[in-house]
Amino acid sequence: MSNFSSIGVSRCEIIRDPVSPAPLPPARRSRVQTDVMAAAEKARTEKARTEKAAQKTRKQVGRRATPQQVGKPAEQHEDLLPPNLAAALTAFERHLRAERSLSPHTVRAYLGDVSSLLGHAHQAGVQAPADLEAAHLRAWLASQHASGAARTTLARRGAAARAFTAFAHRRGWLATDPGPKLGTLKTRRTLPHVLRQDEIRAVLDTANRAAQAGAVPQAERAIALRDAAVLELLYATGIRVSELCGLTPDSFDHARRTVRVRGKGDKERTVPVGVPALRAVIAWQEQGRPALATASSGPALFLGARGGRLDPRTARRIVHQRLRDGGATRDTGPHGLRHSAATHLLEGGADLRSVQEILGHSSPATTQIYTHVSIERLKSSYRQAHPRA
Secondary structure: OHHHHHOOHHHHHHHOOOOHHHHOOOOOOOHHHHHHHHHHHHHHHHHHHHHHHHHHHHHHOOOOOOOHHHHHHHHHHHOOOOOOHHHHHHHHHHHHHHOOOOOHHHHHHHHHHHHHHHHHHHHOOOOOHHOOOOHHHHHHHHHHHHHHHHHHHHHHHHHHHHHHHHHHHHHOOOOOOOOOHHOOOOOOOOOOOOOOOOHHHHHHHHHHHOOOOOOOOHHHHHHHHHHHHHHHHHHOOOOOOHHHOOOOOEEOOOOOOEEEEEEHHEEEEEEOOHHHHHHHHHHHHHHHHHHOOOOOOOOOOOEEEEOOOOHHHHHHHHHHHHHOOOOOOOOHHHHHHHHHHHHHHHHOOOOOOHHHHHHOOOOOOHHHHHHHHHHHHHHHHHHOOOOOO
16 A cells, blocks of 8 residues: 555556557558459449349330330430331331321320330340241230239230231231231220219309409400310310310301311311300400410410410310319319210210211210210219109
8 A cells, every 4th residue: 555655646546547458450451352352342343233234224125115215206216126126116107107197195105115015025036027926915015914004005005016017017027917916905994074064064154254354464364265265165176185276267167167177197177166166266366366476376276375386285284274263073174075075965966976077086986985974874863863763
């Protein structure tokens, strides 16, 4: 104890504050070990990068093109396909646009489907259209079904595949056409949503009152006049929204009360127009269109807020908004007005052939669905009204 006291430090202080040992120096690797580990890490990184690139390529080739790819011309799919298949896809695109005059939406959908088919076939070893067989078509559709595609989507993709093989056979690229061996998938058609006549009347009355309001800015009143004319014309004629946006003032024959429209496949037809719809169109032309027209408006009948031709997307937004304003129970959009017009024509006594001509259907089977709608509505009224239903 005296030894500790002689240096002025107690035994407790020595025990409480021991001297920490110095840390050991890190182990040093030899140059050989460092080089080996760096090479192994580089190899792992390169392998992961290669696998990721291969997976991305498989996804691009093995599935249907994304919406961004579908909207592009066929030339931009060439980097995913061998030269012979890419050239065939480009020729097929020209055939759809120039020879068949299909709508841009149909062309995009068919190109996306056929690009997916050729990519799947290329994975199976197909290098040219001549190597394409029915087994490749069936395997492609089976993979689409396994990925969860709906029946309607599978039916459309089968139709696109048959269209391509028929085109390739006519060009002499295929000795025999494997498309007919594919078969046609039966789809379940759902009944379209239809507005009641009193709902349509309320929507149109609301739109017309907005168009006749006095104390509003000129541009706002012009848009209200346009919206009322759009609604009246869609319901009166049953035309498609793309056909509506393509109209010009010269499309109308006011004496005969008809309008000439250009529909699918670049086919032209003449459709009768009711007096209220013609009155709304004239009011828009005389009072609304001059307020929105610009030097770049051209001959377009319906214009957007900036003076350009009204595009289908804006027209759909107009219809959805006006249906909500009018208190409609179903937000059906422009095609719902087309369904409603066809159903109300049949309920009023029009024959199926006349409705087919008005709607521009190439097959009576497409128009036949509206008779089912009318029958369902009749059965519903019967169940509500008959005491022993």
